[in-house]
Amino acid sequence: MMRLGRAALCGAAMLVASLATRARAQQPAGDWRAYGRDAGGSRYSPLTQITRANVKDLAPAWTFHTGELGVDTRHGRPPALEVTPLVVDGTMYLNTPLGRVYALDAATGAVKWRYDAGIDPTKGYGDFASRGLAYWRARVATPADTVCAERLFVAAIDARLIALDATSGAPCTGFGESGVIDLRRGLRIAPFEFQAYEMTSPPTIVRDLVITGSAIADNSRPDPASGEVRAWDVRTGALKWSFEPIPQDTTDVNRPHWLDSSSVTSGGANVWSVIAADPGRDLVFLPTSSPAPDYFGGLRIGDNRYANSIVALQASTGQVKWHFQTVHHDLWDYDNASPPALAIVRGQPAVLQATKSGMLFVLNRETGKPIVPVYEYPVAGSDIPGEWAWPTQPYSFELQLVKARELVTPWGPAQADRDWCKARMDSLIVAPDEFIPPSTQGTLVIPSNVGGAHWGGVAADETRGIAVVPVNRVATVVQLIAAEGLDGDSVRREDAARGMSDWEMTRMRETPFFMRRTILRGPSGMPCTPPPFGALIGVNLARGRIAWQVPLGTWPLPANSDSAEVARGELGSLNLGGPIVTASGVVFIGATLDRTFRAFDIETGKTLWRAELSAGARATPMTYAVRGRQFVVIAAGGAGPFGPGDQIVAYALPPR
Numbered sequence: 001m002m003r004l005g006r007a008a009l010c011g012a013a014m015l016v017a018s019l020a021t022r023a024r025a026q027q028p029a030g031d032w033r034a035y036g037r038d039a040g041g042s043r044y045s046p047l048t049q050i051t052r053a054n055v056k057d058l059a060p061a062w063t064f065h066t067g068e069l070g071v072d073t074r075h076g077r078p079p080a081l082e083v084t085p086l087v088v089d090g091t092m093y094l095n096t097p098l099g100r101v102y103a104l105d106a107a108t109g110a111v112k113w114r115y116d117a118g119i120d121p122t123k124g125y126g127d128f129a130s131r132g133l134a135y136w137r138a139r140v141a142t143p144a145d146t147v148c149a150e151r152l153f154v155a156a157i158d159a160r161l162i163a164l165d166a167t168s169g170a171p172c173t174g175f176g177e178s179g180v181i182d183l184r185r186g187l188r189i190a191p192f193e194f195q196a197y198e199m200t201s202p203p204t205i206v207r208d209l210v211i212t213g214s215a216i217a218d219n220s221r222p223d224p225a226s227g228e229v230r231a232w233d234v235r236t237g238a239l240k241w242s243f244e245p246i247p248q249d250t251t252d253v254n255r256p257h258w259l260d261s262s263s264v265t266s267g268g269a270n271v272w273s274v275i276a277a278d279p280g281r282d283l284v285f286l287p288t289s290s291p292a293p294d295y296f297g298g299l300r301i302g303d304n305r306y307a308n309s310i311v312a313l314q315a316s317t318g319q320v321k322w323h324f325q326t327v328h329h330d331l332w333d334y335d336n337a338s339p340p341a342l343a344i345v346r347g348q349p350a351v352l353q354a355t356k357s358g359m360l361f362v363l364n365r366e367t368g369k370p371i372v373p374v375y376e377y378p379v380a381g382s383d384i385p386g387e388w389a390w391p392t393q394p395y396s397f398e399l400q401l402v403k404a405r406e407l408v409t410p411w412g413p414a415q416a417d418r419d420w421c422k423a424r425m426d427s428l429i430v431a432p433d434e435f436i437p438p439s440t441q442g443t444l445v446i447p448s449n450v451g452g453a454h455w456g457g458v459a460a461d462e463t464r465g466i467a468v469v470p471v472n473r474v475a476t477v478v479q480l481i482a483a484e485g486l487d488g489d490s491v492r493r494e495d496a497a498r499g500m501s502d503w504e505m506t507r508m509r510e511t512p513f514f515m516r517r518t519i520l521r522g523p524s525g526m527p528c529t530p531p532p533f534g535a536l537i538g539v540n541l542a543r544g545r546i547a548w549q550v551p552l553g554t555w556p557l558p559a560n561s562d563s564a565e566v567a568r569g570e571l572g573s574l575n576l577g578g579p580i581v582t583a584s585g586v587v588f589i590g591a592t593l594d595r596t597f598r599a600f601d602i603e604t605g606k607t608l609w610r611a612e613l614s615a616g617a618r619a620t621p622m623t624y625a626v627r628g629r630q631f632v633v634i635a636a637g638g639a640g641p642f643g644p645g646d647q648i649v650a651y652a653l654p655p656r
Contacts, residue, residue: 030625032087035132035202036457037580037622039277040342043459045623048584049630054653055586055599055609061631061652062109066096068637069646074122080129080618081637081646082577087624088135088150092633093166094648095133097125099156103169106626109650113169117156124195125157126217128639131274131619132202134210135166136234144235148172151234153210155199159183161212161232176237183212188226188244189267191216196224204275206284206315208234213271218292219333221509222299227270229286231318241318245269245288245306254305254323262300268292269307273455274339276351277315278365285342285351285365286311289335293508294449295438295478295515296331298386303328310340310353310361312368322368326355328390331382331437332478333449338457341467345371345541352460354453354469357434360397360539372397372544382437384480386512389437397544399453399471399537405432407446407475411530412522413561421528424520428477438478438515446529448476448519456578456591456620465542466602468579468587470552472534473572474519474527481514483507488514519574524558531555531565532572536579536589538605548605553592576638578620590617590634593641597621597634597649615645629655 027033029046036043050058071079079097086093091112092104099117104110121128134153138145150166161183163175171179184190184197191197196217204211209231217224231240246269247255255263268291276285291300291307308327313320327334338354342365345352349365362372374396382389408430410421428442436443451472459468481491488507491514495503505516520528527533532551540547553573557566565571577591586608587600595616599609618638624631631652637645 031089032622032624033135034086034205035084035274036276036339036341039204039206039279041274041276041339041457042341042343042462043578043580043620044461045580046583047623047625047630048582049625050582050586050632050653051584052586052601052608057653058609058611058632058651059654061650063650064104064109064648066100066646066648068096068098069644071098071121073128076122076124077128078639078644079121080639081635082129082131082619083635084132084620084622085633085648086133086135087622087626088166090626093133093135093152095130095154097128097130097157099154101133101152101154101164101169106624106631107629109648115164115169117154117160117162119156119158123158125198126195127198127200127215128157129200130155130157131200134203134205136205136210142235144174148174153203153205155201155203155212157198157200159197159199159214161203161210163237174236181232181237183214186239187228188248189223191225192221192223196220200272201274204277204284205234206277206279209240209315210234211275211284213275213286215272216268216270216292218268218290219294219506219508219515220292222292222511223265223267224292226267227289229271229275243313243318245271245286245311246291247306257302257305259301262302266291266300269304272335273337276340276342278342279315281366282315283321283365284313284315285340286313287336287338287340287353290330290333293511294330294333295480296384296387296508296511296513297329298384298388299511301388303390304330308334308336310336310351310363310368324361324363324368326353326359326361326394327357328393329388331389332435332445337451337455338453341458341460343460343462343467343541352458352467354399354458356447356449356452356454358399358447358452358471359395360399360467360469362397362541370396379433379435380431380437383439384437387437393435397539399469399539400473400535407473407529408432408444409530410528412528413524413526413558413563413566415562417522417524417526421520421522424528438480440480440482442477442479444475444520445478446475447472448474449517450574450576454576456576459579459581459587461581461602463583464585464602465540466547467539467541468581468602469537469539470534470575470577470579470589470591471537472574473529474533474574475529476517477520478515478517481516483512483514486514526555526558532570534572534575534592536600536605538602550600550605550607552589553596554594576618580621580623582623588621588623588632590619590621590636592616595643611651613645613649614647616642618642
């Protein structure tokens with residue numbers, strides 16, 4: 001057998017990396033044509049005008065207001081501006097939660113055209129956000145491309161897929177029904193109510209296919225809706241293939257992993273995050289979520305294969321090429337919220353998947369085999385009648401140096417908080433490890449249902465071999481309440497009388513339980529687990545270790561604090577939103593509750609720059625160049641605790 005020397009291996013790795021770089025370079029360096037810039041979701045820009053030396057000089061260049069402040073939602077959730085805009089040939093495209101699409105001059109922010117999908121804001125959407133749109137340009141023009149040769153695809157919150165002419169904003173009438181496809185049609189399980197099926201993430205484009213997932217109200221009942229991933233012809237809207245994450249084919253080898261025919265009756269396991277693609281290998285990578293309902297699995301016994309997984313499909317046919325499960329029989333709402341990111345790792349084409357459970361799985365893109373080892377460790381069982389918690393869970397690269405056992409020490413900024421937190425923790429099931437199942441007593445779940453890693457995801461710098469991941473480090477209390485003889489209103493009144501108005505509560509219909517949960521916080525409003533509550537982590541992919549980690553964000557400080565962490569300012573913040581990286585070594589991220597946009601050094605984690613925003617940036621930024629000037633853009637308007645806002649803010653260096 002011929003053996004390659006180290007130089008040959010390095011040469012082969014560099015060749016593969018250069019091919020990957022060449023594939024990304026097919027778009028101009030100054031453009032940002034997909035949610036993660038490229039189809040693989042790397043969020044890496046080759047631009048270098050803004051550097052680690054001059055980033056301190058960034059200043060607002062222009063601001064655009066969507067006009068969606070103060071929208072009357074009839075007591076529903078307010079719309080959250082979480083969009084990552086696209087830039088193609090000097091034009092910026094963005095969409096809003098209310099279905100408005102704008103084309104702007106990317107140099108000035110001036111409006112070129114506007115389209116309004118007419119979203120009804122009073123429908124009570126579960127997650128009232130739209131994080132982006134998709135762009136397609138005909139590679140080889142056909143007679144059908146005399147109009148709409150460049151298209152934008154908008155997956156609106158009300159589950160309509162809309163095709164627009166990118167040059168004018170007019171609907172592409174030859175697509176679907178007058179430019180629109182109703183994504184609620186044709187599902188195995190129709191949504192049981194309007195709010196049970198939504199779209200919050202942009203579609204994915206692979207050649208002449210537009211691929212859609214869905215967001216499902218999976219904490220409501222076992223069958224809220226089915227979570228098919230579907231591919232549509234970009235020109236006509238004809239359905240080309242459909243993949244069901246809960247196996248229905250009796251010959252599928254994974255159907256027996258759903259006992260008692262539960263695959264027929266279960267819903268969810270959908271893909272609400274962003275789908276990554278490798279067009280050169282004809283692959284798409286699906287980050288699937290948990291089957292319904294999240295916190296009781298007695299009606300879906302088994303490890304529930306394809307759910308909570310990375311599923312690689314052949315893009316042209318929808319056939320499964322491989323799959324890897326990140327959580328078995330999910331009982332913690334640990335759906336794969338982070339978009340997969342494609343990169344070259346240790347000379348192999350890889351897919352990176354960060355998880356709410358605090359892991360980073362690094363898999364070979366072609367086979368699904370782990371590049372970084374994966375181990376199955378025993379975990380705790382459940383004391384809930386009818387529940388069969390899976391006996392092991394997969395562990396790989398752990399994104400936090402601190403373990404769950406170190407996070408159960410009661411913390412607070414003052415002694416009164418620490419005493420309260422200790423008493424509350426003493427009343428709960430608190431175990432020294434992760435994956436402790438929900439209980440009727442109340443369980444302290446670490447990481448919480450917002451992560452670990454969350455939908456902010458990963459940014460990958462192949463050249464430096466560093467991946468950047470934001471994480472949360474707080475605990476959630478989860479409790480199951482026997483539903484017999486109770487109704488939701490009485491439970492809520494009882495909770496309100498106890499001062500528990502910040503608890504989320506839902507009746508998991510057709511199961512024996514209500515579920516309620518909340519982030520465990522003391523009287524001061526600060527978490528009961530030690531800071532930093534949020535962190536930004538740099539991972540050295542070649543060495544398989546954490547290169548650096550720094551607190552991400554700050555927390556409002558109480559006046560009576562005696563905490564050393566408060567004195568040092570090392571608190572961090574809960575965060576939702578992703579990072580991007582540039583070839584010049586700058587990491588940009590918003591995401592925090594403190595309404596600040598930051599830049600970090602990718603090699604050290606040092607903070608290089610910060611800017612105050614009008615509202616928290618619960619979004620992922622982007623960067624582009626036009627007319628010789630590099631811009632960095634963030635959406636400021638995360639709603640809820642992030643504060644109301646409707647701004648798209650573009651930053652640049654002072655003009656020469």
